[in-house]
Amino acid sequence: MDAATREAFRQRLLEQQRALVRRIYDLEAELAAASEREIEYGDRAQAEDTELDLELLDEQSRREWEEIQAALARLEAGTYGRCEACGKEIPRARLEVLPTARRCVRCQETQEVSAEA
Numbered sequence: 001m002d003a004a005t006r007e008a009f010r011q012r013l014l015e016q017q018r019a020l021v022r023r024i025y026d027l028e029a030e031l032a033a034a035s036e037r038e039i040e041y042g043d044r045a046q047a048e049d050t051e052l053d054l055e056l057l058d059e060q061s062r063r064e065w066e067e068i069q070a071a072l073a074r075l076e077a078g079t080y081g082r083c084e085a086c087g088k089e090i091p092r093a094r095l096e097v098l099p100t101a102r103r104c105v106r107c108q109e110t111q112e113v114s115a116e117a
């Protein structure tokens, strides 16, 4: 995978991450309105990176968040796009659909079958 491709996926992952952050703040706003709690939104926006309240996310969003973090870490480490199970390159088409994919389709299916057993 060349540098330009890695950067393209990095941008996609960051955009996905930003979308999740927006979802967290929407949830916080709803909760605050519901409980009439006062929140300093200006301060919180500045602390966006450090003060994410992941507890507010549902299970699926939390997992998505962790997958994005893991994918970004793999990009940093230079292992992005490589199957964690068999070590082969994950086809570009699969990464286009699922940028956070850790495994190739074949290994993913094997893993899901064994997880069910």
Ligand SMILES: [Zn+2]
Pocket (backbone or CB within 6 Å): 083, 084, 085, 086, 087, 088, 103, 104, 105, 106, 107, 108
């Ligand atoms: Zn594999």
